[in-house]
Amino acid sequence: xxxxxxxxxxxxxxxxxxxxxxxxxxxxxxxxxxxxxxxxxxxxxxxxxxxxxxxxxxxxxxxxxxxxxxxxxxxxxxxxxxxxxxxxxxxxxxxxxxxxxxxxxxxxxxxxxxxxxxxxxxxxxxxxxxxxxxxxxxxxxxxxxxxxxxxxxxxxxxxxxxxxxxxxxxxxxxxxxxxxxxxxxxxxxxxxxxxxxxxxxxxxxxxxxxxxxx
Ligand code: HEC
Numbered sequence: 001x002x003x004x005x006x007x008x009x010x011x012x013x014x015x016x017x018x019x020x021x022x023x024x025x026x027x028x029x030x031x032x033x034x035x036x037x038x039x040x041x042x043x044x045x046x047x048x049x050x051x052x053x054x055x056x057x058x059x060x061x062x063x064x065x066x067x068x069x070x071x072x073x074x075x076x077x078x079x080x081x082x083x084x085x086x087x088x089x090x091x092x093x094x095x096x097x098x099x100x101x102x103x104x105x106x107x108x109x110x111x112x113x114x115x116x117x118x119x120x121x122x123x124x125x126x127x128x129x130x131x132x133x134x135x136x137x138x139x140x141x142x143x144x145x146x147x148x149x150x151x152x153x154x155x156x157x158x159x160x161x162x163x164x165x166x167x168x169x170x171x172x173x174x175x176x177x178x179x180x181x182x183x184x185x186x187x188x189x190x191x192x193x194x195x196x197x198x199x200x201x202x203x204x205x206x207x208x209x210x211x212x213x214x
Contacts, residue, residue: 022056029045029046043093122207123143137150154171154211158211
C-alpha cells in the first residue's frame with residue numbers, strides 16, 4: 001500500500017496531464033481535417049498523431065503499471081473505440097472521390113475554355129477581317145472606325161446588353177447575328193452578318209477571347 005503510494009505520488013495529475021495532451025493532439029487532428037491537404041498528407045498527419053496519442057497513453061499506462069485486469073480491459077476498450085474513430089475519420093476523408101472529380105472536371109473545362117481562344121491573336125483577326133473600318137479599339141493600331149460603337153470596355157458593357165446573357169455569349173451573338181441586338185444610336189443592318197463565315201474556328205475563338213477581355 002505505502003510502496004504503491006510512493007511509486008505514484010502524483011497519479012491524478014498524470015491523468016490530468018494525459019487528458020490535456022490528448023486534447024491538444026485531438027485539436028491538431030481537427031485542425032488538419034479542416035485543411036485542404038492532399039489525401040496522402042492527410043493520412044500521414046492523422047496516422048502520426050494517432051500513433052503519438054497511442055504512445056502517450058501506453059507510456060502513462062506502463063508508468064502506472066496497474067496490474068489490474070479490469071483496468072486493462074477498460075483501457076483497451078477505450079483504445080479500440082479511439083482506433084475505430086480514427087479509422088472512421090480516415091474513411092470519411094477518403095470518401096470524397098465525387099467531390100474531387102467534379103473539381104478536376106471544372107478546372108479542366110475552364111482550362112479547355114481559355115485554351116480554345118488565344119486572345120493575343122485577337123487584334124490580328126480584328127484587323128484582317130475589316131472590323132477596324134467600323135470600330136475603334138484604342139489598343140489596336142488602325143482601329144479607329146466610327147460607324148459602329150467603340151469597343152473599349154466591351155467586357156463590361158457586353159454583360160449589361162441582354163439580361164441573362166454573359167459577355168462571351170453576347171459578343172458571339174453580336175458577331176453571328178448582328179441584328180439580334182442593335183446598340184442604341186447605331187443603325188441596324190450595317191454590320192455584315194456573315195463575318196464569322198469568313199474566319200476559321202480558331203480565328204473566331206481568338207477574336208472572341210480578345211474582345212471578352214477589352
Ligand atoms: C460596316 C461596319 C461594321 C463592320 C465591318 C463591323 N461592325 Fe460590328 N457593329 C457595327 C455597328 C453599326 C454596330 C452597332 C449596331 C448593332 O448592334 O448591330 C456593331 C456592333 C458590334 C458589336 C456590339 C457592340 C456593343 O457595344 O454592344 C460588336 C461586339 C461588334 N460589332 C463586333 C464586330 C467585329 C468583331 C467585327 C469584325 C469581325 C465587326 N463588328 C465588324 C458595324 C460594323
